[in-house]
Amino acid sequence: MDVKTLLTQNEEKMDKTIEALKRDLASIRTGRASTTLLDRISVDYYGTPTPVKQVANVSAPEPRLITIVPWERKMLGDIERAILKSDLGLNPNNDGTMIRLEIPQLTEERRKELSKKVSKDAEDSKVVIRNIRRDANDAIKKMEKKKEITEDDSKEAQENIQKLTDKKIKLIDEIKAKKEKEVMEV
Incomplete structure (x- = not known):
């Protein structure tokens, strides 16, 4: 060489x-919403750990809100559990069609x-x-x-x-x- x-x-x-x-x-949370917060979170998708962004549409429509709309409705519970288990300290709000993550003030x-x-x-x-x-x-x-x-x-x-x-x-x-x-x- x-x-x-x-x-x-x-x-x-x-x-x-x-x-x-x-x-x-x-992936470190700041005071405003960023979809990169979810980069390290994976869900079980047909037996394979898959990043949330690959099973759902993730967006930040407001400065303090992230919305997650899964492509398959049955994934809602899995995504919600994965967020709760993560170290983000966020509480997902599941309304049956989408998950809303409100980003609290630090x-x-x-x-x-x-x-x-x-x-x-x-x-x-x-x-x-x-x-x-x-x-x-x-x-x-x-x-x-x-x-x-x-x-x-x-x-x-x-x-x-x-x-x-x-x-x-x-x-x-x-x-x-x-x-x-x-x-x-x-």
């Missing part, structure tokens, strides 16, 4: 880590808890990014030891990995700041 391939592979790993962080943060204490969770998720992602950097640097040093690359190439590759790491960590900080602002917004 050459250095360029190594750098490309590690950048892809870092990008996947950031995408995972974005997905995780999207308390100051809950906002702070959510903000801490955002920080923790972001920090976990940074750790993953740093581990990717460490593994890449180890691979570069092994290549240098085996005389596959020169010492100068090794130093340059390690500098490039560090620049990439710094760039991705800065991006994580920006994502975190944006989500914390969203969570703390009244």
Whole structure:
């Protein structure tokens, strides 16, 4: 494997880590309704765990309301149970044709808890990014030891990995700041 391939592979790993962080943060509840809250909730659909969005039409017609209209009426109870079992802390209102989820105003204490969770998720992602950097640097040093690359190439590759790491960590900080602002917004 050459250095360029190594750098490309590690950048892809870092990008996947950031995408995972974005997905995780999207499911954290803020003061306004967002259909992404339901991304992690699955229901049993003919024996297969299936995301709610694949068995129902999910929309946010108002800033504090999410509506769920299943394509099959018999799914109403399953969806309602899945929401109650989830960690969202929402009470579904089932009227026989659709489920309404009213998003209550977050308390100051809950906002702070959510903000801490955002920080923790972001920090976990940074750790993953740093581990990717460490593994890449180890691979570069092994290549240098085996005389596959020169010492100068090794130093340059390690500098490039560090620049990439710094760039991705800065991006994580920006994502975190944006989500914390969203969570703390009244």
